[in-house]
Amino acid sequence: MKRLTLEEIGELAGVSRSTVSRVINGHPNISAPVRQRVEDVIRQTGYQPNSAARSLASSQSRVFGLVMPSILQSAFADPYYPLVIQAISHACNRNDYTPALFLFQTVEEEEKVSQRIVASGLIDGIIVTADTIESTFVNKIQQYDIPFVQIGRPPRSSLADVSYVDVDNEAGAYLATSHLMQLGYRRIGQLATAHNTAGADRDAGYRQALSDRGLPFDKSLIEVSDFSEAGGYGAMQALLDREPDAVFAQSDAIALGAIRAIRDRGLTVPDDIAVVGFDDMPLASSADPPLTTVRQPINRTGVLAVETLIDIVKTSPKPARHIVLPVELVIRASSGAVS
Amino acid sequence: MKRLTLEEIGELAGVSRSTVSRVINGHPNISAPVRQRVEDVIRQTGYQPNSAARSLASSQSRVFGLVMPSILQSAFADPYYPLVIQAISHACNRNDYTPALFLFQTVEEEEKVSQRIVASGLIDGIIVTADTIESTFVNKIQQYDIPFVQIGRPPRSSLADVSYVDVDNEAGAYLATSHLMQLGYRRIGQLATAHNTAGADRDAGYRQALSDRGLPFDKSLIEVSDFSEAGGYGAMQALLDREPDAVFAQSDAIALGAIRAIRDRGLTVPDDIAVVGFDDMPLASSADPPLTTVRQPINRTGVLAVETLIDIVKTSPKPARHIVLPVELVIRASSGAVS
DNA sequence: AAGAGAATTGAGAGCGCTCTCAACTTTTGC
DNA sequence: GCAAAAGTTGAGAGCGCTCTCAATTCTCTT
Structure with missing residues (x-):
C-alpha cells in the first residue's frame, strides 16, 4: 500500500492539509463534523504521519535515548537491567515515545555514538543508568542542553544539577x-x-x-x-x-x-x-x-524516569528533580x- | 553551542551546501583540497547532520526496530535476551544504526505501537525475536514491505518468505x-x-x-x-x-x-x-x-541479525536469507x- | 439588525537535508 | 592544439510536516 501524505488525506476529507494536521495534533477549535470526517478518513486509510517530516518541522522526535555507559558483560546480565528496560519500554509505549538503546562497552564506542546522538537531534531526551561514580558520561552530556534524567543518583559533585530517580x-x-x-x-x-x-x-x-x-x-x-x-x-x-x-x-x-x-x-x-x-x-x-x-520498586523506577523526562522536555523546569523511592x-x- | 546547518558549514569552508553533503556522504569526485577543507571545518565545529532532515530527504532513518512481541515477565529475565540485545546494540553502533526497542506485554500494545512504527517511516527495518509459533506478528509485518529478519526460525508455514538467523x-x-x-x-x-x-x-x-x-x-x-x-x-x-x-x-x-x-x-x-x-x-x-x-553463539546470532538486516535494506534480496549457526x-x- | 468578537479554516513559508541537472573546469586522445 | 570526455561544483526543487497569519464564517450583544 502506498504511503499517504497529509495533503492527500485532506483531499479525501475535503479539507486542507492544515486542518488535518490540527485534527491529528488534537488542536481545539475544529468543528465537530470536520473532525469526524477527517478522523474517518484517517482510520479508513490507516494513515500514519511521517515521523521524519514531523520532527523536522517541530524539532522534536519523540524518541528517548536509554543510555548505559561502560556496561560490563556481567552487569547487564543482572536481572535488574532487563526489568528497568521493560518498565521504560512500557512507559514509552504508553506515552507515544520510542526508546532507543545505547549500550557502550568501550570508551571509544561511547565517545563516537554519544556525540552523534546528542547533536543530531535524533533524540529528545536521555535516560542514563548504570553510570559509575568515575564516569564522565553525565558530565559530558550536561554540556549540551539536552534534557536527561539519571536512574540512580549521581555523585555528590553534580547532585544539584542532575534530575534523577533513585531508591532509598x-x-x-x-x-x-x-x-x-x-x-x-x-x-x-x-x-x-x-x-x-x-x-x-x-x-x-x-x-x-x-x-x-x-x-x-x-x-x-x-x-x-x-x-x-x-x-x-x-x-x-x-x-x-x-x-x-x-x-x-x-x-x-x-x-x-x-x-x-x-x-x-x-x-x-x-x-x-x-x-x-x-x-x-x-x-x-x-x-x-x-x-x-x-x-x-524497579518498575516504578523506570516509569518515573520516563514520566520525569517527559515533564522536563515539556517544561524544562529548574531546579532539577530529585525522586527517591522507598524500599521495604x-x-x-x-x-x-x-x- | 548553536546547532549548525549544512549551509553554514559550506559558508565556513567556502563551498556550497551540495559539496558539504557530498563530503559527508563519502561521494567520489571531490577534489582533495576541498574535501580536506570541509572535513576540517566539520571537525572543528563538531557538526552533526540533522537526522530528521536527512531521513526526510533520503527516506531512510538508519534506525532499526528490535521487536519482542508478547514478551512475558519471566521470559525477558532469562539472560538470553539481555545478551542478544547487547550484541545487537553493539553491532548497530558499529554500523551507525540506532536500535529502537519495542517490547509488547499485551496484544493491544503490540497493535497500537507496531502500526505506528511500521507506517511512520521511523524505522528502516525490524529484528523480531521471541516470536511465538502462534504469534501473528511476523505475519502482520509481512504485509508491509518493511525489511525484517527474525531471530529464531519462524513456523514452517512462513519459512520460505522470512529471513532469519537461528542456531541449530x-x-x-x-x-x-x-x-x-x-x-x-x-x-x-x-x-x-x-x-x-x-x-x-x-x-x-x-x-x-x-x-x-x-x-x-x-x-x-x-x-x-x-x-x-x-x-x-x-x-x-x-x-x-x-x-x-x-x-x-x-x-x-x-x-x-x-x-x-x-x-x-x-x-x-x-x-x-x-x-x-x-x-x-x-x-x-x-x-x-x-x-x-x-x-x-548468542553474540554471533545478534551480530548476524543486524548485518543480515543491513544487507536486506541495501539490496532487498530474494529469496529470503536463512542462517543456521552451529552449536557445541x-x-x-x-x-x-x-x- | 448591525457590528464586534470568537471560532474555524486555508495559504504559505520554512525545517535541513538529498539528489538531479546543468554549468564550468580539467584531463585526455589523436 | 583542439574537441570530447571526464571530473568537479553549484543551483534548485522537493521530502511531508508544523505553525503563523490572514481570511472567512459564525455567534452574540445591544
Missing part, C-alpha cells in the same frame, strides 16, 4: 542490617560493590545501622564484589575466613553467590551464617533458602527469622 | 541426548517448552537421538515448562514421579530449576539423575554441579561424565 538505598541497607542485629547477630559482614553510588549508599546505611546500635565497625568484615553471582561467591569465600555470623549482600545475585560459597564450606544458611540480599528479584523468593531481601524489607528464611 | 537447535538437542545415552542412561526425560520453534526443534533432536539409538520414546518422560528457573523446578517435580535417570532441559535456567527440584527430593546430581541444559549461560559453569550444556556440547559435571 541507605534506608534499605539500614533496614537489612538492623534486622540482622535484632536477630542477635553480632559479626555482620557486608558484600559491597564499588564504582556506583548505590553501593556507596548501601554501605552508608550498613554503617549507620551498626553505629546506631553501638556495634563496632570492623573494616575487615567488608569484601568488595561486582554485582554478579560469581562475584558474590568469590567475595564470600574471602569473607568466610573472618568468621562472620551474618552477611548483608548488596544485591540478590551477590547473596546467591554467597550462599553457594557458604554451602561449599560445609556451613548452613541461616543456621551458621544468615544472609540478606537487596533487590527482591523474582529468583529471591524461590532461592534455597528463600532470601530475606530489600525490595526495591522482605523477611524470608535466609536471615533466620522464619523457618 | 535440533543438532544441539541431539548432541545432548546422545551424550546422555552414551553414558548409559536409559530413562531420559525432557523438560520441554511450548509456543516457540526453538522448543519444537530441540524436542525433535531429542526424539531423533532416542530413535537413532533404538531407545523407545516415552511420552510420559516429557514435561512442559516455560523458560524460567521456577518453571523448571515445577516441571521437574512432576517428572520425578516418573523416575527418570537423566533429563535434558531445554534451557540452562530450566536445568537449574530441575537441579533444585532433584535436590529437594533428597536426590543427587548427577549420581541419581544426570542433567544437561541448553544455552551455556555464564551461570552454567558456576552452577553446582557445573552444568553440561549446549553452547549456542560443553561437558561438565552435571551429566556425570566428569567428576
Whole structure:
C-alpha cells in the first residue's frame, strides 16, 4: 500500500492539509463534523504521519535515548537491567515515545555514538543508568542542553544539577542490617560493590545501622564484589575466613553467590551464617533458602524516569528533580527469622 | 553551542551546501583540497547532520526496530535476551544504526505501537525475536514491505518468505541426548517448552537421538515448562514421579530449576539423575554441579541479525536469507561424565 | 439588525537535508 | 592544439510536516 501524505488525506476529507494536521495534533477549535470526517478518513486509510517530516518541522522526535555507559558483560546480565528496560519500554509505549538503546562497552564506542546522538537531534531526551561514580558520561552530556534524567543518583559533585530517580538505598541497607542485629547477630559482614553510588549508599546505611546500635565497625568484615553471582561467591569465600555470623549482600545475585560459597564450606544458611540480599528479584523468593531481601520498586523506577523526562522536555523546569523511592524489607528464611 | 546547518558549514569552508553533503556522504569526485577543507571545518565545529532532515530527504532513518512481541515477565529475565540485545546494540553502533526497542506485554500494545512504527517511516527495518509459533506478528509485518529478519526460525508455514538467523537447535538437542545415552542412561526425560520453534526443534533432536539409538520414546518422560528457573523446578517435580535417570532441559535456567527440584527430593546430581541444559549461560559453569550444556553463539546470532538486516535494506534480496549457526556440547559435571 | 468578537479554516513559508541537472573546469586522445 | 570526455561544483526543487497569519464564517450583544 502506498504511503499517504497529509495533503492527500485532506483531499479525501475535503479539507486542507492544515486542518488535518490540527485534527491529528488534537488542536481545539475544529468543528465537530470536520473532525469526524477527517478522523474517518484517517482510520479508513490507516494513515500514519511521517515521523521524519514531523520532527523536522517541530524539532522534536519523540524518541528517548536509554543510555548505559561502560556496561560490563556481567552487569547487564543482572536481572535488574532487563526489568528497568521493560518498565521504560512500557512507559514509552504508553506515552507515544520510542526508546532507543545505547549500550557502550568501550570508551571509544561511547565517545563516537554519544556525540552523534546528542547533536543530531535524533533524540529528545536521555535516560542514563548504570553510570559509575568515575564516569564522565553525565558530565559530558550536561554540556549540551539536552534534557536527561539519571536512574540512580549521581555523585555528590553534580547532585544539584542532575534530575534523577533513585531508591532509598541507605534506608534499605539500614533496614537489612538492623534486622540482622535484632536477630542477635553480632559479626555482620557486608558484600559491597564499588564504582556506583548505590553501593556507596548501601554501605552508608550498613554503617549507620551498626553505629546506631553501638556495634563496632570492623573494616575487615567488608569484601568488595561486582554485582554478579560469581562475584558474590568469590567475595564470600574471602569473607568466610573472618568468621562472620551474618552477611548483608548488596544485591540478590551477590547473596546467591554467597550462599553457594557458604554451602561449599560445609556451613548452613541461616543456621551458621544468615544472609540478606537487596533487590527482591523474582529468583529471591524461590532461592534455597528463600532470601530475606530489600525490595526495591524497579518498575516504578523506570516509569518515573520516563514520566520525569517527559515533564522536563515539556517544561524544562529548574531546579532539577530529585525522586527517591522507598524500599521495604522482605523477611524470608535466609536471615533466620522464619523457618 | 548553536546547532549548525549544512549551509553554514559550506559558508565556513567556502563551498556550497551540495559539496558539504557530498563530503559527508563519502561521494567520489571531490577534489582533495576541498574535501580536506570541509572535513576540517566539520571537525572543528563538531557538526552533526540533522537526522530528521536527512531521513526526510533520503527516506531512510538508519534506525532499526528490535521487536519482542508478547514478551512475558519471566521470559525477558532469562539472560538470553539481555545478551542478544547487547550484541545487537553493539553491532548497530558499529554500523551507525540506532536500535529502537519495542517490547509488547499485551496484544493491544503490540497493535497500537507496531502500526505506528511500521507506517511512520521511523524505522528502516525490524529484528523480531521471541516470536511465538502462534504469534501473528511476523505475519502482520509481512504485509508491509518493511525489511525484517527474525531471530529464531519462524513456523514452517512462513519459512520460505522470512529471513532469519537461528542456531541449530535440533543438532544441539541431539548432541545432548546422545551424550546422555552414551553414558548409559536409559530413562531420559525432557523438560520441554511450548509456543516457540526453538522448543519444537530441540524436542525433535531429542526424539531423533532416542530413535537413532533404538531407545523407545516415552511420552510420559516429557514435561512442559516455560523458560524460567521456577518453571523448571515445577516441571521437574512432576517428572520425578516418573523416575527418570537423566533429563535434558531445554534451557540452562530450566536445568537449574530441575537441579533444585532433584535436590529437594533428597536426590543427587548427577549420581541419581544426570542433567544437561541448553544455552551455556555464564551461570552454567558456576552452577553446582557445573552444568553440561549446549553452547549456542548468542553474540554471533545478534551480530548476524543486524548485518543480515543491513544487507536486506541495501539490496532487498530474494529469496529470503536463512542462517543456521552451529552449536557445541560443553561437558561438565552435571551429566556425570566428569567428576 | 448591525457590528464586534470568537471560532474555524486555508495559504504559505520554512525545517535541513538529498539528489538531479546543468554549468564550468580539467584531463585526455589523436 | 583542439574537441570530447571526464571530473568537479553549484543551483534548485522537493521530502511531508508544523505553525503563523490572514481570511472567512459564525455567534452574540445591544
